[in-house]
Amino acid sequence: MQLLDGRALSKKIEQKVSDEVKELKSTCGCTPGLAVVLVGQDPASAAYVNMKKKACDRVGFYSISHEMPETISQEAIEKTIIGLNNDSNVDGILIQLPLPPHIDTTKLLELVDPAKDVDGFHPYNVGRLVTNLDGFVPCTPLGVMELLHEYDIDVKGKNCCVVGASNIVGKPMAALLLNADATVEICHIFTDDLKKHTLNADIILCGVGVINLITEDMVKDDVVIVDIGVSRTKEGKLVGDVDFENVSKKSSYITPSPGGVGPMTIAMLLSNTLKAAKINAKNMAETKES
Numbered sequence: 001m002q003l004l005d006g007r008a009l010s011k012k013i014e015q016k017v018s019d020e021v022k023e024l025k026s027t028c029g030c031t032p033g034l035a036v037v038l039v040g041q042d043p044a045s046a047a048y049v050n051m052k053k054k055a056c057d058r059v060g061f062y063s064i065s066h067e068m069p070e071t072i073s074q075e076a077i078e079k080t081i082i083g084l085n086n087d088s089n090v091d092g093i094l095i096q097l098p099l100p101p102h103i104d105t106t107k108l109l110e111l112v113d114p115a116k117d118v119d120g121f122h123p124y125n126v127g128r129l130v131t132n133l134d135g136f137v138p139c140t141p142l143g144v145m146e147l148l149h150e151y152d153i154d155v156k157g158k159n160c161c162v163v164g165a166s167n168i169v170g171k172p173m174a175a176l177l178l179n180a181d182a183t184v185e186i187c188h189i190f191t192d193d194l195k196k197h198t199l200n201a202d203i204i205l206c207g208v209g210v211i212n213l214i215t216e217d218m219v220k221d222d223v224v225i226v227d228i229g230v231s232r233t234k235e236g237k238l239v240g241d242v243d244f245e246n247v248s249k250k251s252s253y254i255t256p257s258p259g260g261v262g263p264m265t266i267a268m269l270l271s272n273t274l275k276a277a278k279i280n281a282k283n284m285a286e287t288k289e290s
């Protein structure tokens with residue numbers, strides 16, 4: 001069994017982003033900028049935003065966060081997003097999810113300029129992903145593809161079982177795998193007999209947030225396991241969806257959780273923001289020339 005070490009790969013990607021930022025600064029004087037919108041007091045969301053800010057600092061991005069109270073109105077958040085769409089210092093905009101129940105999340109995601117949509121949640125970018133066109137791809141599934149690539153795991157022709165059908169993880173994960181010529185099954189809360197599907201899979205990618213959902217008897221020998229779930233036990237320990245201790249014995253490759261997919265999410269956010277900044281810099285240079 002070999003570990004898919006997301007922490008190590010994320011450091012490598014950060015270094016590459018950092019080098020490219022230096023180059024961008026020296027060639028055009030541009031500093032990539034990321035704006036984060038955080039609504040409410042959810043401690044996990046606040047921790048993720050903090051991790052994103054620190055990562056921006058490490059690679060030399062400009063970053064700004066708009067932290068808003070739980071009771072903020074839809075209109076006030078919309079106004080903030082419109083302001084960020086028009087702010088030339090901001091290349092990427094991210095709305096930390098989930099949002100409080102009184103907020104219309106879809107409407108806000110649709111308001112983000114697709115060219116600044118570094119989370120890849122705007123329907124424009126979702127459409128480009130599904131049609132296998134270049135665009136912004138959600139960070140977590142993009143990070144999973146990078147991790148598989150790093151360990152030379154080719155998904156072409158493989159039976160991949162995606163467990164979880166969320167807009168952030170499951171659906172874009174399935175689209176990326178399909179674009180890479182995998183045979184893809186998506187299982188979800190209404191799937192009858194999950195084990196029947198997982199037992200048939202060469203690669204299982206699970207992101208539902210249910211502790212020990214995937215057990216040893218549900219996987220075949222030499223399976224590749226990508227654990228995208230994050231939960232906290234009663235004792236406060238972070239764990240994934242997979243019974244790591246027992247499933248790892250049957251796996252060829254497996255992600256630890258924490259230390260697997262999570263750090264890749266942040267690395268891909270940096271990579272997407274750099275991509276947005278480079279496109280902006282190129283567009284600005286072309287406008288100046290003409």
Ligand SMILES: Nc1nc2c(c(=O)[nH]1)N[C@@H](CN(C=O)c1ccc(C(=O)N[C@@H](CCC(=O)O)C(=O)O)cc1)CN2
Pocket residue numbers: 047048051094095096097098119139140168230238257258259260261262263264265266
């Ligand atoms: N706007 C978004 N909201 C959310 C996203 C997202 O991609 N965009 N994803 C998740 C949360 N998330 C980033 O926002 C995220 C989750 C986990 C990690 C991570 O590095 N986890 C570490 C453990 C960290 C810890 O010690 O707490 C790991 O797994 O090793 C980073 C980002 C939902 N919302």
